Amino acid sequence: MRFVKAARWHARGDVRVEEVPDPVPAPDELILRVEWCGICGTDLEEYREGPITIPVDRPHPRRGSRAPVTLGHEVVGRVAVAAADGSGPPIGALVVPDVVIGCGECWWCLRHQEGLCVELAVRGQTEDGGLATFMAARARTCLVVPEGVTAAEAALVEPASVAVRALAKAGSVAGASVAVVGGGTIGQLVARVAAAVGAAHVIVVDPVAERLALARRHGAAALRPDEVDGVYRTVDVAVEASGAASALPLAVRLTRRGGITVALGIAPEPVALDRIDLVLGEKHLVGSAAHLWDDDSSVALDLIASGRVQVADLVSHRVPLDNVLDAIELLDNRDPTVLKVLVDCA
Known part of the structure; x- marks a missing residue:
C-alpha cells in the first residue's frame, strides 16, 4: 500500500501532518496530485473552535466519514489517475475540483442547490480535502484550468x-x-x-x-x-x-x-x-455560503483567465505542507498584511 502526506484535523488545536493511505477513488472520481491548497478562515475556525462541521461523535450520515479528516478546500492540482468510468479530464490536466457534494436525491439536489442539501458533504470539512499530496474528486465537476493561468492563481478560484x-x-x-x-x-x-x-x-x-x-x-x-x-x-x-x-x-x-x-x-x-x-x-x-462548480466556480475561473479579475497580488504567503501549522498561525495572528496563504503540496 502506498502512503501520502496529509494535514489531518484530529481535534480542536490538533492538526498533524502525517502519512495516510493513498485515496481510493470511486468509478466516477479521479485522483489529483495537489499543487496548491489555500488556507482560509474556515480551516482556522475548525482548528481554533472545532469541531464545527467536521463529523466527530458520529460519521457523516451518507458518506460515512468522520475525524480525523484532511483539511483543505481551496485546491488546484494535476490529474494523476483519470476516472475509471471515462468521465472528466485526462491525466496531466491542471484542474480545480468541486468540493461541494450533495446527496443527489433530496429536494434541493434535484433543483441543483446541492449546497443546501441536508446531507451536504464538503471536501476538507466533512471528508478528506486537499491539504495533501493526493486527493480524490468527482471527475465530471473538475474545471480544467486554461493556458495562461498559473496553478497558484487557480487556487484562488474557490474563494x-x-x-x-x-x-x-x-x-x-x-x-x-x-x-x-x-x-x-x-x-x-x-x-x-x-x-x-x-x-x-x-x-x-x-x-x-x-x-x-x-x-x-x-x-x-x-x-x-x-x-x-x-x-x-x-x-x-x-x-x-x-x-x-x-x-x-x-x-x-x-x-x-x-x-x-x-x-x-x-x-x-x-x-x-x-x-x-x-x-x-x-x-x-x-x-450566501456554498458555491456550485458550474454556476459559480466556472464563472470565477473565466473572470480570472480573462484577466478581468486579478488575483496574484492576493497571495501574501506560501508555505510547504510540512509547515501547515505556520500557515494557520499566520491567519490566527490577524496580521493585516496576511491575505491568502497558500500551502505547497507538490
Missing part, C-alpha cells in the same frame, strides 16, 4: 466563487453601487468581481490601511468604518465579508431603502440589527 455567488444573490449588479464591508481576501474578491461584472461604483470598508490601499489600487473607493456616515442608506447592494460582530449591522445601514444586503461572514456570537431600518426600509437580507 472567487464565493464572491461570484454572493453577488449573484443580489441579481445583476451592472450599473449598481456596491459596498463591501471587510477588506480581507474575500472582500477584495467581491469588490473586484463586482467591478468586473459592471458595478458603477464599488466601496470597500475596512479599518486596516493596507487593505484600503489594496482596494484603491484596483479601482474601488476605500473608507474606514468611521468615515461612512455620508454613505448610509445609499448603496444598492452591501456585502458583509468580515465576520466581525459590527460588520453586518453596518452593511444593513449602508444599504438603501429596498436594497439588498448579502451576509457572507460567519461569527459565533449573535448580532443586533436595527429592525426599524430593516423593516420600514423594506431591505432584503440574504445569506
Whole structure:
C-alpha cells in the first residue's frame, strides 16, 4: 500500500501532518496530485473552535466519514489517475475540483442547490480535502484550468466563487453601487468581481490601511468604518465579508431603502440589527455560503483567465505542507498584511 502526506484535523488545536493511505477513488472520481491548497478562515475556525462541521461523535450520515479528516478546500492540482468510468479530464490536466457534494436525491439536489442539501458533504470539512499530496474528486465537476493561468492563481478560484455567488444573490449588479464591508481576501474578491461584472461604483470598508490601499489600487473607493456616515442608506447592494460582530449591522445601514444586503461572514456570537431600518426600509437580507462548480466556480475561473479579475497580488504567503501549522498561525495572528496563504503540496 502506498502512503501520502496529509494535514489531518484530529481535534480542536490538533492538526498533524502525517502519512495516510493513498485515496481510493470511486468509478466516477479521479485522483489529483495537489499543487496548491489555500488556507482560509474556515480551516482556522475548525482548528481554533472545532469541531464545527467536521463529523466527530458520529460519521457523516451518507458518506460515512468522520475525524480525523484532511483539511483543505481551496485546491488546484494535476490529474494523476483519470476516472475509471471515462468521465472528466485526462491525466496531466491542471484542474480545480468541486468540493461541494450533495446527496443527489433530496429536494434541493434535484433543483441543483446541492449546497443546501441536508446531507451536504464538503471536501476538507466533512471528508478528506486537499491539504495533501493526493486527493480524490468527482471527475465530471473538475474545471480544467486554461493556458495562461498559473496553478497558484487557480487556487484562488474557490474563494472567487464565493464572491461570484454572493453577488449573484443580489441579481445583476451592472450599473449598481456596491459596498463591501471587510477588506480581507474575500472582500477584495467581491469588490473586484463586482467591478468586473459592471458595478458603477464599488466601496470597500475596512479599518486596516493596507487593505484600503489594496482596494484603491484596483479601482474601488476605500473608507474606514468611521468615515461612512455620508454613505448610509445609499448603496444598492452591501456585502458583509468580515465576520466581525459590527460588520453586518453596518452593511444593513449602508444599504438603501429596498436594497439588498448579502451576509457572507460567519461569527459565533449573535448580532443586533436595527429592525426599524430593516423593516420600514423594506431591505432584503440574504445569506450566501456554498458555491456550485458550474454556476459559480466556472464563472470565477473565466473572470480570472480573462484577466478581468486579478488575483496574484492576493497571495501574501506560501508555505510547504510540512509547515501547515505556520500557515494557520499566520491567519490566527490577524496580521493585516496576511491575505491568502497558500500551502505547497507538490
